[in-house]
Amino acid sequence: MKKTLLAAFALLFTLCAAGCAEGRLSVVCTDFPCYDFARQAAGDRAEVAMLLKPGVEAHSFEPTPADIISIGEADLFVYIGGESDAWADSILEGFDGADAPTALRMMDCVASPIEEEGEHHHDEGPEYDEHIWTDPHNAAQMARAVGEKLAEIDPANGEVYRANAEAYAAQIDAIDAEISDIVSNARRKTLVFADRFPFIYLVRAYGLDYLAAFPSCTADTEPSAQVVATLIKKVASERIPAVYTIELSTQAIARTVAEETGAQILTLHSMQTLSQADFDAGASWVSLMRDNIEALKAGLN
Numbered sequence: 699m700k701k702t703l704l705a706a707f708a709l710l711f712t713l714c715a716a717g718c719a720e721g722r723l724s725v726v727c728t729d730f731p732c733y734d735f736a737r738q739a740a741g742d743r744a745e746v747a748m749l750l751k752p753g754v755e756a757h758s759f760e761p762t763p764a765d766i767i768s769i770g771e772a773d774l775f776v777y778i779g780g781e782s783d784a785w786a787d788s789i790l791e792g793f794d795g796a797d798a799p800t801a802l803r804m805m806d807c808v809a810s811p812i813e814e815e816g817e818h819h820h821d822e823g824p825e826y827d828e829h830i831w832t833d834p835h836n837a838a839q840m841a842r843a844v845g846e847k848l849a850e851i852d853p854a855n856g857e858v859y860r861a862n863a864e865a866y867a868a869q870i871d872a873i874d875a876e877i878s879d880i881v882s883n884a885r886r887k888t889l890v891f892a893d894r895f896p897f898i899y900l901v902r903a904y905g906l907d908y909l910a911a912f913p914s915c916t917a918d919t920e921p922s923a924q925v926v927a928t929l930i931k932k933v934a935s936e937r938i939p940a941v942y943t944i945e946l947s948t949q950a951i952a953r954t955v956a957e958e959t960g961a962q963i964l965t966l967h968s969m970q971t972l973s974q975a976d977f978d979a980g981a982s983w984v985s986l987m988r989d990n991i992e993a994l995k996a997g998l999n
């Protein structure tokens with residue numbers, strides 16, 4: 699805890715009397731990828747919180763006043779730096795220099811952000827697609843970046859954070875090797891998304907082609923009939939066995955395509971958010987990507 703207002707401290711003391719470990723760092727994360735990499739790197743040495751609760755749509759999330767207070771009090775604040783948590787940059791600017799939490803912006807930790815597809819009317823230069831963690835190479839870099847940042851904040855335990863992050867990065871590397879293997883042995887290279895599309899980093903990383911109902915993940919209402927017809931035609935003509943949806947999807951478009959073509963509907967987790975059930979079951983980036991691997995195997999063969 700960085701700032702200890704007397705009242706807040708008294709309250710925390712009461713709440714923690716049962717057994718908050720003394721001296722644990724507090725880490726506040728915007729979304730699930732940041733949260734997962736932070737908790738893996740921190741192990742039991744930090745209290746890690748996620749502002750975007752399970753089951754909640756990331757693209758319409760707005761922080762509450764309590765969220766903003768928790769960011770200010772955190773030892774470390776981890777965020778993507780994309781469209782969905784663009785509010786974070788302005789909140790960080792709003793803190794007085796000395797009061798600002800140490801912040802880690804994940805978009806700055808990856809090699810090559812990809813410009814977002816779709817219609818943009820910005821005068822401020824390119825807008826980057828925020829779903830960087832869907833490429834395992836980026837995910838491994840993000841995990842290591844959190845480990846480094848924790849080591850800077852708490853040098854006495856620096857080697858522990860680095861080792862935790864490296865161990866997780868090694869699991870991520872194993873996933874990468876598995877996906878490379880699946881793709882290079884696959885019968886087809888095209889994924890059809892009857893949904894929003896948060897996977898530009900994943901498909902680029904493995905040289906996959908894709909067709910999607912929406913050009914990106916930016917929440918939208920309904921695609922045109924023409925777009926749905928294009929998906930159906932593609933699936934039917936190439937006898938593609940599966941169409942993909944993402945977590946929390948209504949699956950409306952996927953059902954239409956499946957009814958017309960007989961393709962099965964599979965979920966590919968974007969991991970930007972996750973269902974309460976997956977969260978309660980202890981899902982991680984690695985476990986959700988393992989599910990994704992099964993779904994990719996089914997769709998690419």
Ligand SMILES: [Zn+2]
Pocket residue numbers: 756757829896915916968970
């Ligand atoms: Zn998204």
